Amino acid sequence: MTSTQELKEVIKDTLENRGVLGQIKARIRAEVYNSLDDTSDSKPPLSNENMMINELIREYLEFNKYKYTASVLVSESGQPKQPLDRAFLAEELNVEEDRNSTQV
Numbered sequence: 001m002t003s004t005q006e007l008k009e010v011i012k013d014t015l016e017n018r019g020v021l022g023q024i025k026a027r028i029r030a031e032v033y034n035s036l037d038d039t040s041d042s043k044p045p046l047s048n049e050n051m052m053i054n055e056l057i058r059e060y061l062e063f064n065k066y067k068y069t070a071s072v073l074v075s076e077s078g079q080p081k082q083p084l085d086r087a088f089l090a091e092e093l094n095v096e097e098d099r100n101s102t103q104v
Contacts, residue, residue, distance in 0.1 A: 026068035033072055046078050054079045055089060 015021040046054075054077050061070035062083075074081060090097050 023068065026066075030068045030072045030075075034075060043078050050077075051079065051084075052089070052092060055084045058083060059086075059089075 012021065015024070054073065058070050058073055058079065061067070061073065073079065089095075
């Protein structure tokens with residue numbers, strides 16, 4: 001019969017191997033941040049330049065499946081919950097997209 005400690009280690013290893021443990025930790029961090037977020041502390045207005053930079057960072061985070069990190073960025077920065085259209089971003093940043101870059 002295995003000990004409780006061995007069972008904990010097996011469960012931890014299994015969750016790590018599946019990538020679930022990191023997601024759980026990220027979700028806990030996001031929830032802790034949200035519970036500590038002081039809504040009485042007003043944030044400065046979001047400039048267009050910062051909105052574009054934040055949107056590029058969000059796209060990177062979501063592409064790499066860092067969804068909880070992206071949700072904290074949106075919450076903390078005041079970025080709109082709905083992502084900006086990629087075609088709009090490309091036009092605003094004067095980026096020419098081709099067949100390869102549209103998949104990234």
